[in-house]
Amino acid sequence: MSLSCTIELDYASPEEANIVLEAIAPDNKPYVEAQIxxxxxxxxxxxxxxxxxxxxxxxxxxxxxxxxxxxxxxx
Known part of the structure; x- marks a missing residue:
């Protein structure tokens, strides 16, 4: 069995979204892929x-x- 999950998080600006992305990036691989x-x-x-x-x-x-x-x- 394989499961997938997608979460979309809306922020006030692309810069804020990028800050969160950069903060979580070290823990992502290989379990999570993220994009803005x-x-x-x-x-x-x-x-x-x-x-x-x-x-x-x-x-x-x-x-x-x-x-x-x-x-x-x-x-």
């Missing part, structure tokens, strides 16, 4: 089992939350 379209960060992941997907998404969303919080602090 305009001010939207599009994150895609695949996994062999539901639990692998759950762990990947939990980790990814936690990293995104920290990146967003940090960005909001320094704004």
């Amino acid at each position: 379209e305009g001010s939207t960060l599009i994150v895609t992941s695949s996994a062999d089992t539901p639990m692998e997907m759950l762990h990947t998404m939990e980790d990814l969303l936690s990293c995104i939350k920290i990146a967003e919080a940090t960005f909001n602090l320094v704004r």
